[in-house]
Amino acid sequence: MASREIIRVVAAGVDAAGMAKIAQEAGGGRVEAAALGDMQGARLVKKGQADYYLGTCWSGGGGALAAATALLGSTKVGIAGTPGMAVSDEKVAQLVGEGKIAFGFPYEQSRSAIPLIIKAILAHRDTNGEEAGNG
Secondary structure, eight states, X not given: OGGGSOEEEEEEEXXXXXXXXXXXXXXXXXXXXXXXXXXXXXXXXXXXXXXXXXXEESSSSHHHHHHHHHHHOGGGEEEOOBTTBOOOHHHHHHHHHTTOOEEEEEGGGHXXXXXXXXXXXXXXXXXXXXXXXXX
């Protein structure tokens, strides 16, 4: 069943290694996560060698998503949070439902944002029976 397949996530930006660890833990055995540079991570998603991109910077939009936007296109990226807007279940579910595969958020929100994003991706795949969206 496609919904049970491993989701491959790349984490890039501030403390990418810590982000990858949070993503893997949040996935409950259904997520493989790697810490990479932003260009390398975005290239792997573009090539279909990774399914999702998580990017952090201090604002959640600029540096967090610059490489992903350049390589994947603006329709595939979404700002999940900013310093003035906390990441929420509703916002993340909306982004995942729109087919976004790259998510940006401020580093300070990593511990709360990453589990929400992973939960939304898994729920979307379980509900829709879809494979990871690297389109």
